[in-house]
Amino acid sequence: MFKRVVTAAVAAVLIAGLGGCGRGDDVRDEGTGHSAGVGHGSGTGVEESRPAPATTTDASVFGLRDEVRHLAAKTTRATRPHMTRKCTTATRRVKHTTRSGSGTKRRTRTWYSTEPSRSCKQVRSGTETYTRVVRPERWCVSLDDLGGDARRDDVWYQVRRATYDAAVGTHRSARMKFTPTGSGC
Structure with a gap:
């Protein structure tokens, strides 16, 4: 009985890990509305996200709004x-x-x-049978001129839904300041 539980737990961890390596078809490019195919050589010109810079004592970041992304939650049926x-x-x-x-x-x-x-x-x-969440829903915003540095562009941050909605409501290159919930997207 114990071996079955351990085997099931190992299988669940492997499935969750491999599920995060999806094709990225649910990533939408704001400008075209087409699938972005992030980091998979799809030729859409969307750059793969870079890691966020080291944070200072202030947790908020600022820069010029570049792009926004909404990644839908990925779920699967499991037993x-x-x-x-x-x-x-x-x-x-x-x-x-x-x-x-x-x-x-x-x-x-x-x-x-x-x-x-x-x-x-x-x-x-x-x-x-139950629905297992492979990847939670995420809202992301990309900033250019991060912290006023013109060399730091296309830095992606995970944000709250309200921040994402505010970013969608503004035009590109608008100055934004927010507190991210995570780095990368």
Whole structure:
């Protein structure tokens, strides 16, 4: 039983790792609305994201808005053991004792009774299908002239949905300042 659980866990980790290496078909280029094919030689001219620079004491970044991307969540159907609660009832014999008196007049009275007992445990009962998230939904914004440095262009950041919506509402090359939730996209 333990070997099956370990094998299933290893398989889940491998599937999740390989699922992140998808083709990138769900990445949309803002300008054309076509699939961007990020980093897979599709010839669309979209540059693969670069790692973010080392952050300073201030967590916010600023620069000129370049492009925005929305990466939809990737999910897959998976199976896992279905666990149910199984209870058994039984009876047990319980000994009761009372003492009275003291010294040589001490008396002990003993009697027995039968009481019900119940024990429950989780047991496997087949399998169940569920939706597993391979990659969570992400919103990304690319900045040019990062921190005022004209040499630092096309730096991608993961942002909150509100920041993404604000970036979509502005024109390209608008100055933006925000606090990213992650680097790269």
